[in-house]
């Protein structure tokens with residue numbers, strides 16, 4: 292007996308194969324006298340549905356495109372006004388999207404599956420950001436990636452391969468995070484290093500405020516991230 296048959300027969304005494312005889316009652320759900328708290332707390336199931344709608348409706352993509360268009364316009368306007376112009380890009384959810392990983396895991400970050408995902412080079416280029424990358428190449432603006440991914444052999448190899456596979460080829464440098472270094476400190480120190488190398492960072496693009504805080508860039512561009520939050524940490 293399948294579940295449809297059970298529904299059709301509610302109200303009857305049923306004999307379900309493999310189950311003792313049960314009485315199934317069909318009670319009208321019209322309870323009016325409900326005691327509850329004055330305001331329900333946020334609800335994870337509802338929030339996840341709203342986030343999925345934001346993504347699946349195309350709004351997420353549209354909002355990324357809006358910010359990146361502004362960044363491209365800024366780069367075109369300013370690149371010839373400074374010496375050695377450079378652009379900084381974050382990787383996860385900025386240059387590369389892991390959206391499929393999160394959607395397949397019901398927006399949950401499963402650390403074991405995350406390692407498999409990275410080594411499988413499954414992340415895909417965020418198209419407007421790839422377009423911005425090509426613009427930089429065309430204008431001879433240097434591009435440096437600064438990522439919170441760690442400088443382990445596997446992370447370095449898989450990240451570079453994934454970037455190249457998705458079209459981010461011939462970039463000018465990439466900064467990985469050392470050991471347990473704080474994310475904000477790593478991002479800030481890496482930008483400082485780029486400027487010490489003689490470049491002017493005309494645009495810094497990331498999906499977290501912690502990618503952008505602390506200066507060492509003419510302008511920061513924050514694209515949305517509906518899935519996770521990385522606080523700025525300096526210690």
Ligand SMILES: [Mg+2]
Pocket residue numbers: 381382383384385497498499
């Ligand atoms: Mg990111």
